[in-house]
Amino acid sequence: MARLVKLFMQIDNIKEAHFVRNRIAEENRQRENSAAVRIQSWFRGCRVRAYLSRIHRKATMIQKTWRGFKAREHFRQRVKTAYFLMKMNFYNKMAVKIQQRWRGYYVRKYVHNYYARKRYLEALTQKNEQIRRELEELAEHQRKERERVAMEREEQEKYVRAQRLHFLLSTKQCPGVFNSPFRPEPDEMELRLRRVKPVRTMSAPKESWPMNQQPSSYQHNKERLPPIHNTPQGPFRPAVEVQQQRYRPLEPSLRVATSITALEEAREELRRQEWRTRLIDHPFLPFSKAPNKKYEPLLHAASPYQQTEYGTKHFREENRSQLETKKLFRRVFTTCHVFDKFGRLYSNTGKTV
Amino acid sequence: MSQRQVLQVFEQYQKARTQFVQTVAELATRPQNVETLQNAGVMSLLRPLLLDTVPTIQQTAALALGRLANYNDDLAEAVVKADILPQLVYSLAEQNRFYKKAAAFVLRAVAKHSAELAQAVVDCGALDALVISLEEFDPGVKEAAAWALGYIARHNGQLAQAVVDSGAFPLLVLCIQEPEIAVKRIAASTLSDIAKHSPELAQTVVDTGAIAHLAQMTLNPDAKLKRQVFSALGQISKHSVDLAEMVVEAEIFPAVLACLKDPDEYVRKNVTTLMREITKHTPELSQMIVNAGGVAAVIDYLGDSKGNVRLPGIMMLGYVAAHSENLAMAVIVSKGVPQLAICLVEEPEDHIKAATAWAFGQIGRHTPEHARAVAAANVLPKLLNLYLDTQSSEDLQVKAKKALKSVLQKCTYLPALEPLLYEAPSNILKHVICQFSKVLLSWILRGSAGEGGELSASLRCSRNPISTIQFMNFCVLLKFIIYCDIMHFIYLSSTLFY
Numbered sequence: 022m023a024r025l026v027k028l029f030m031q032i033d034n035i036k037e038a039h040f041v042r043n044r045i046a047e048e049n050r051q052r053e054n055s056a057a058v059r060i061q062s063w064f065r066g067c068r069v070r071a072y073l074s075r076i077h078r079k080a081t082m083i084q085k086t087w088r089g090f091k092a093r094e095h096f097r098q099r100v101k102t103a104y105f106l107m108k109m110n111f112y113n114k115m116a117v118k119i120q121q122r123w124r125g126y127y128v129r130k131y132v133h134n135y136y137a138r139k140r141y142l143e144a145l146t147q148k149n150e151q152i153r154r155e156l157e158e159l160a161e162h163q164r165k166e167r168e169r170v171a172m173e174r175e176e177q178e179k180y181v182r183a184q185r186l187h188f189l190l191s192t193k194q195c196p197g198v199f200n201s202p203f204r205p206e207p208d209e210m211e212l213r214l215r216r217v218k219p220v221r222t223m224s225a226p227k228e229s230w231p232m233n234q235q236p237s238s239y240q241h242n243k244e245r246l247p248p249i250h251n252t253p254q255g256p257f258r259p260a261v262e263v264q265q266q267r268y269r270p271l272e273p274s275l276r277v278a279t280s281i282t283a284l285e286e287a288r289e290e291l292r293r294q295e296w297r298t299r300l301i302d303h304p305f306l307p308f309s310k311a312p313n314k315k316y317e318p319l320l321h322a323a324s325p326y327q328q329t330e331y332g333t334k335h336f337r338e339e340n341r342s343q344l345e346t347k348k349l350f351r352r353v354f355t356t357c358h359v360f361d362k363f364g365r366l367y368s369n370t371g372k373t374v
Numbered sequence: 375m376s377q378r379q380v381l382q383v384f385e386q387y388q389k390a391r392t393q394f395v396q397t398v399a400e401l402a403t404r405p406q407n408v409e410t411l412q413n414a415g416v417m418s419l420l421r422p423l424l425l426d427t428v429p430t431i432q433q434t435a436a437l438a439l440g441r442l443a444n445y446n447d448d449l450a451e452a453v454v455k456a457d458i459l460p461q462l463v464y465s466l467a468e469q470n471r472f473y474k475k476a477a478a479f480v481l482r483a484v485a486k487h488s489a490e491l492a493q494a495v496v497d498c499g500a501l502d503a504l505v506i507s508l509e510e511f512d513p514g515v516k517e518a519a520a521w522a523l524g525y526i527a528r529h530n531g532q533l534a535q536a537v538v539d540s541g542a543f544p545l546l547v548l549c550i551q552e553p554e555i556a557v558k559r560i561a562a563s564t565l566s567d568i569a570k571h572s573p574e575l576a577q578t579v580v581d582t583g584a585i586a587h588l589a590q591m592t593l594n595p596d597a598k599l600k601r602q603v604f605s606a607l608g609q610i611s612k613h614s615v616d617l618a619e620m621v622v623e624a625e626i627f628p629a630v631l632a633c634l635k636d637p638d639e640y641v642r643k644n645v646t647t648l649m650r651e652i653t654k655h656t657p658e659l660s661q662m663i664v665n666a667g668g669v670a671a672v673i674d675y676l677g678d679s680k681g682n683v684r685l686p687g688i689m690m691l692g693y694v695a696a697h698s699e700n701l702a703m704a705v706i707v708s709k710g711v712p713q714l715a716i717c718l719v720e721e722p723e724d725h726i727k728a729a730t731a732w733a734f735g736q737i738g739r740h741t742p743e744h745a746r747a748v749a750a751a752n753v754l755p756k757l758l759n760l761y762l763d764t765q766s767s768e769d770l771q772v773k774a775k776k777a778l779k780s781v782l783q784k785c786t787y788l789p790a791l792e793p794l795l796y797e798a799p800s801n802i803l804k805h806v807i808c809q810f811s812k813v814l815l816s817w818i819l820r821g822s823a824g825e826g827g828e829l830s831a832s833l834r835c836s837r838n839p840i841s842t843i844q845f846m847n848f849c850v851l852l853k854f855i856i857y858c859d860i861m862h863f864i865y866l867s868s869t870l871f872y
Contacts (some may be wrong), residue, residue: 138703141700142704142707145664145665145704145707145708146707146708148665148670149669149670149707150670151667152666152667152670153670153671153674156631156632156674157635157670158635159632159635160635163637164637167637235864294390
């Protein structure tokens with residue numbers, strides 16, 4: 022209760038205080054309101070800012086991870102391409118090295134082979150030397166040959182002259198023209214006159230065969246084998262002829278060349294040809310569709326008692342007894358050699374068979 | 375008068391005629407009598423004697439006419455104008471072999487002077503008659519007929535074609551196979567005369583299979599026959615590659631090289647002509663001949679012979695060297711260059727010198743090695759002299775200049791280039807300077823005495839060789855800037871201000 026009394030005593034204060042407080046509050050309301058608003062706005066702002074910064078942070082984080090992801094991917098790609106390029110460069114360099122080597126080898130071996138060319142030139146020099154030597158030898162040989170022939174001819178002429186002047190031979194009594202006593206020796210012609218033989222009747226002039234016309238080096242190159250026979254062998258037929266005779270082809274006569282079944286084969290061939298070429302398989306049929314008429318024999322050929330033999334069994338008057346004595350008709354003969362040599366005789370007259 | 379006296383008159387007349395004709399024939403062998411005989415009107419007197427009844431008089435008259443026509447072409451024209459030829463041709467078919475020989479001799483004597491006379495001979499139908507007489511047995515008649523055909527065919531292509539058209543060919547090929555040497559000779563010379571005009575005629579010769587026979591006859595010892603055979607083969611092979619290959623396929627090499635030592639000069643010349651005609655077509659043919667040792671044989675031949683006959687040998691070496699640098703090196707290795715240098719010096723004739731200069735150009739133009747070989751034989755000053763000599767012909771000067779240029783463009787052998795520095799005219803000198811600059815450039819840049827050891831004392835006179843080169847180059851540089859390589863100019867100018 023005391024409290025209540027206290028409170029009743031303070032009712033006026035309270036009313037006054039209420040109005041004062043209201044007045045004060047009213048005066049401070051604006052200020053306090055704006056302050057409150059400010060505080061609220063600031064707090065809101067903080068809150069929003071915090072929210073914004075949060076979402077910024079989140080966004081940044083997302084972007085960051087995404088960018089890192091993409092960049093790492095890109096980087097991996099670049100690493101791959103760099104690796105690939107590195108490998109390709111390496112391969113290219115190696116390929117270039119291989120190509121260099123190969124091209125060098127190929128050119129040195131096939132296009133311009135220095136050693137082959139050197140060898141060729143050396144071989145050429147040797148060949149030239151050989152040719153020069155052989156030609157010299159040949160020229161020498163021919164020159165000697167000519168000289169020899171000239172000398173022999175001269176010798177022959179002098180001999181003939183000596184034969185003709187045989188009467189100028191010096192005798193014991195009278196020295197000849199060529200044997201002057203004032204000379205120390207008789208002349209060459211005198212010696213020839215002494216050696217000469219009288220002229221005989223002309224025999225066939227013997228030509229000395231010319232010596233082998235090959236130079237010595239060529240002769241030695243051919244190897245000579247020892248002879249096969251000791252006795253001289255006769256004149257040989259030329260080898261071509263012998264070969265021709267040995268391998269002459271068989272020339273059978275017409276009878277031998279024909280096969281034994283030629284006739285049957287010909288018939289068979291005819292049959293086959295007929296079978297091949299015949300277009301119409303059915304034989305020609307008569308027009309009439311009437312059934313086969315029975316054959317009516319001739320009345321005049323029919324005898325009263327039976328059918329006559331003539332017209333049915335045989336058609337011709339023949340004399341059987343006479344025919345039996347007759348020899349059979351020959352169908353096989355001995356060969357006739359008329360055409361065997363056709364085209365094979367040597368002379369043309371034989372061809373008019 | 376009695377019968378005997380009448381006959382005596384005739385006998386006297388016959389004797390007189392015989393004597394006249396024989397004397398005229400004998401006189402016609404000497405050239406100094408021919409003028410007198412012509413002025414005395416011997417043609418008109420001999421003409422009726424051709425129609426004489428006595429065969430001896432006919433033959434001797436024909437012989438005399440032949441000798442007269444042989445002497446010069448006025449008489450041959452007189453023979454043609456006097457209408458003697460148709461009579462001869464007509465009796466060529468009829469008479470005995472002595473008359474045929476004499477008549478063929480007359481035809482040959484007329485045809486040999488010029489193409490018009492040969493045409494006149496052809497126009498009176500001589501070809502058929504000559505072809506018929508080629509079928510005779512007597513070798514003398516064959517020889518005379520073949521000779522006449524050869525002289526007719528010699529002049530130009532139409533006449534040769536006419537001879538071929540008259541069907542003489544197979545008979546000529548048969549004549550070649552005859553055993554008598556004289557007939558073979560003449561037939562070979564006729565084939566050579568026919569084949570030389572055009573490729574078609576040469577092909578006709580080849581088609582009748584004459585090459586095999588000609589190739590066989592190269593082994594014959596008779597010199598005149600070999601002359602004709604080689605001349606024929608040469609004329610055949612000169613036209614085209616196929617014909618040359620066919621001649622080579624007849625396997626005449628290397629046996630033909632032996633004929634290069636034949637004592638007869640013209641055989642050797644014709645062999646070298648044949649080789650030249652073969653080598654000029656393709657490198658393969660030249661290679662074949664080089665491998666057979668032909669180059670060495672030809673070089674020896676050049677050493678043995680003198681004068682005009684050297685020309686085919688020189689040209690053959692030129693053709694061989696022209697094809698490729700391998701073959702040129704083969705020529706050098708076979709010691710061709712010293713021999714050609716000797717030829718260049720010895721020969722007085724301009725055309726041979728021109729051919730030698732051309733051959734040198736072909737040898738030296740391939741690589742510096744070749745040019746060095748040519749230059750080392752001391753040939754370049756000689757070529758320069760030939761070029762500068764006012765007495766040399768146009769052709770020689772042109773060829774010497776070309777050869778000099780082509781050798782100089784590859785020559786790096788400085789001692790040989792030096793003498794040219796002093797004497798050469800400007801258009802040659804620019805090449806020499808170019809070569810010097812190419813060689814010395816690397817030497818300058820290296821600064822060592824690499825090529826310097828090869829320079830003569832005159833260039834190394836100063837202690838500092840570079841200044842000498844500078845001076846030299848500076849003198850001529852202004853003049854030859856546009857000719858030398860621009861890079862050389864840049865290098866040289868950089869060394870000037872070095």
